[in-house]
Amino acid sequence: MxxxxxxxxxxxxxxxxxALGRGRFESILGLSLLAHAANLIVLAASPxxxxxxxxxxxxxxxxxRMADPLPQAMVLTALVISMALTLYLLALLVADxxxxxxxxxxxxxx
Amino acid sequence: MNGLALGLFAGPLLAxxxxxxxxxxxxxxxxxxxxxxxxxGASLALVVGxxxxxxxxxxxxxxxxxxxxxFRVDRLSALFVLxxxxxxxxxxSTLASRHELSSRRNGEKVRQIVPASLFLSSALTGxxxxxxxxxxxxxxxxxLVSSYLLLQASGRAARRASAPYVTMNxxxxxxxxxxxxxxxxxxxxxxxxxxxxxxxxxDTPWKTTGVGLLTLAFATKAGMVPLMFxxxxxxxxxxxxxxxxxxxxxxxxxxxxxxxIVPLMAGTPLGEMLVWGGAASALLAVLAAQAQTRLRDLxxxxxxxxVGFMIVGIGLATLAGITGAVLYVGHxxxxxxxxxxxxxxxxxxxxxxQVETDGHGGRGGAPTPFLVAAFLLSGLSLAGMPPLxxxxxxxxxxxxxxxxxxxxxxxxxxxxxxxxxxxxxxxWRSGFVxxxxxxxxTSRKQGLPLGVGILVAASLVFVFAAGPIYDxxxxxxxxxxxxxxxxxxxxxx
Numbered sequence: 001m002x003x004x005x006x007x008x009x010x011x012x013x014x015x016x017x018x019a020l021g022r023g024r025f026e027s028i029l030g031l032s033l034l035a036h037a038a039n040l041i042v043l044a045a046s047p048x049x050x051x052x053x054x055x056x057x058x059x060x061x062x063x064x065r066m067a068d069p070l071p072q073a074m075v076l077t078a079l080v081i082s083m084a085l086t087l088y089l090l091a092l093l094v095a096d097x098x099x100x101x102x103x104x105x106x107x108x109x110x
Numbered sequence: 111m112n113g114l115a116l117g118l119f120a121g122p123l124l125a126x127x128x129x130x131x132x133x134x135x136x137x138x139x140x141x142x143x144x145x146x147x148x149x150x151g152a153s154l155a156l157v158v159g160x161x162x163x164x165x166x167x168x169x170x171x172x173x174x175x176x177x178x179x180x181f182r183v184d185r186l187s188a189l190f191v192l193x194x195x196x197x198x199x200x201x202x203s204t205l206a207s208r209h210e211l212s213s214r215r216n217g218e219k220v221r222q223i224v225p226a227s228l229f230l231s232s233a234l235t236g237x238x239x240x241x242x243x244x245x246x247x248x249x250x251x252x253x254l255v256s257s258y259l260l261l262q263a264s265g266r267a268a269r270r271a272s273a274p275y276v277t278m279n280x281x282x283x284x285x286x287x288x289x290x291x292x293x294x295x296x297x298x299x300x301x302x303x304x305x306x307x308x309x310x311x312x313d314t315p316w317k318t319t320g321v322g323l324l325t326l327a328f329a330t331k332a333g334m335v336p337l338m339f340x341x342x343x344x345x346x347x348x349x350x351x352x353x354x355x356x357x358x359x360x361x362x363x364x365x366x367x368x369x370x371i372v373p374l375m376a377g378t379p380l381g382e383m384l385v386w387g388g389a390a391s392a393l394l395a396v397l398a399a400q401a402q403t404r405l406r407d408l409x410x411x412x413x414x415x416x417v418g419f420m421i422v423g424i425g426l427a428t429l430a431g432i433t434g435a436v437l438y439v440g441h442x443x444x445x446x447x448x449x450x451x452x453x454x455x456x457x458x459x460x461x462x463x464q465v466e467t468d469g470h471g472g473r474g475g476a477p478t479p480f481l482v483a484a485f486l487l488s489g490l491s492l493a494g495m496p497p498l499x500x501x502x503x504x505x506x507x508x509x510x511x512x513x514x515x516x517x518x519x520x521x522x523x524x525x526x527x528x529x530x531x532x533x534x535x536x537x538w539r540s541g542f543v544x545x546x547x548x549x550x551x552t553s554r555k556q557g558l559p560l561g562v563g564i565l566v567a568a569s570l571v572f573v574f575a576a577g578p579i580y581d582x583x584x585x586x587x588x589x590x591x592x593x594x595x596x597x598x599x600x601x602x603x
Contacts, residue, residue, distance in 0.1 A: 019281075034281070034284050038288045039287075041292070042287060042291030044291065045292070070294070071294065077248065078287050082280075088255075089276060092273060092276065095269065096270060096273075
């Protein structure tokens with residue numbers, strides 16, 4: 001459990017450092033590290049270490065020893081979302097680099 | 111009732127898919143108009159049903175909460191969806207009547223905006239209906255993705271300005287998600303009523319942490335000072351009707367989510383923080399609005415200021431406070447969307463209308479008498495002039511404050527109201543008075559645009575049906591604050 005906490009600490013710390021950095025690319029990387037930190041926090045909500053997988057069938061472990069599958073399902077959903085959004089942010093960055101808008105234009109065309 | 115609720119969620123989603131398959135802009139616009147009209151009808155029926163305690167409850171796949179995900183439509187969600195339908199209809203009909211369609215490039219923008227705004231409506235409806243906090247998170251993400259599409263479709267400047275918007279929203283979503291993790295570990299459920307029941311018996315710092323993460327995330331999305339800097343950077347650069355849609359509904363999603371987690375906040379200092387944050391927003395944002403030179407910037411800061419009023423009501427977490435917040439949301443959504451549409455209509459070039467700075471600014475087009483009347487009604491209503499719609503909301507928020515030991519909050523809110531009035535007058539002078547003398551002929555359609563007309567008419571309902579509307583909001587607030595255990599007893603998802 002403390003390993004998990006340490007991992008969250010490192011990911012969140014690195015994520016904040018990068019997100020506060022100067023470059024936009026770095027801040028996107030930072031956001032994606034922060035997303036992983038959030039995922040680990042949610043995983044920590046099913047705190048049974050060494051629990052059996054929540055499987056149905058003849059080889060299934062008794063319910064008391066099963067891990068709670070819900071946080072894992074939530075993390076799976078969030079992983080997909082955060083990956084898609086990271087890609088979107090990267091695409092925005094590329095689009096801006098290829099087609100820069102000047103400050104004047106920014107003021108004029110609203 | 112259940113069929114209506116499902117239709118309100120699935121209808122716009124299917125319509126978005128249908129409009130994507132049509133090539134012509136006009137056809138897409140017709141699909142959107144019909145969808146919006148259908149949504150208005152369905153949500154009116156839901157509001158009436160909810161007012162008669164016939165709430166819709168759906169549990170998908172037959173799994174009852176706390177195990178399955180359910181929709182639960184009460185007074186609050188029905189009201190929000192009704193507001194959404196009105197705003198969608200106004201946006202779409204303005205898009206259809208506008209000069210955007212004149213050039214090929216603008217036509218292409220509208221072509222993309224229509225399916226994206228239908229998709230947005232579906233996601234917002236889902237967020238208003240769901241009773242499951244993780245499902246709320248997913249709906250939030252769907253709302254965000256469709257708002258990114260709308261940003262993209264609004265042109266290059268909007269795309270360039272969207273980086274802070276996207277970044278802040280991604281950050282807020284991460285806070286939201288972590289908060290869900292903490293609360294699930296504490297309460298062992300994701301269904302909001304079950305979670306509230308479980309948390310009511312827990313008193314550890316972790317509860318404040320979990321609910322605090324959610325509060326922070328929702329306050330960011332609602333645009334509370336000091337978490338609002340993304341808002342005035344993005345909104346003014348959007349295409350007029352899209353800006354109206356955003357100003358009307360997007361921040362209100364944050365407000366709605368804050369309302370929903372009020373029962374979770376009991377026993378934490380978060381309510382008190384919201385009261386102060388809301389009052390600070392109300393005043394600071396309206397002061398910032400005074401410094402703006404472009405009308406759209408000014409209106410965007412007004413959004414922050416008025417969300418502050420709602421947040422004060424939410425933070426009080428009393429029956430009267432929540433009633434006030436609900437009434438204020440109802441008024442604000444209609445009036446704010448109308449104002450954005452009116453300013454967009456009056457501007458000769460998008461974003462060109464300046465607040466007068468040297469005594470004879472005012473480069474507006476030639477507003478028709480109907481537009482002037484619509485502006486007067488919404489502007490004065492925004493400032494809280496009786497008997498217009500804003501007055502009811504402000505009265506309901508002030509009532510519990512006056513007499514309570516919170517003189518500073520009352521003073522902040524009163525000052526904010528005063529400055530709102532002065533800045534409305536500022537818009538009036540620069541956009542509507544000066545220009546009349548040197549009316550430049552514009553190619554705009556004359557008369558009152560249908561979208562603006564509907565919104566103003568709906569806000570006038572607040573004047574003529576103040577009693578029933580107040581009762582509705584009061585009952586919605588009472589249900590929200592009712593002990594979660596009693597909600598569970600109702601036999602429900």
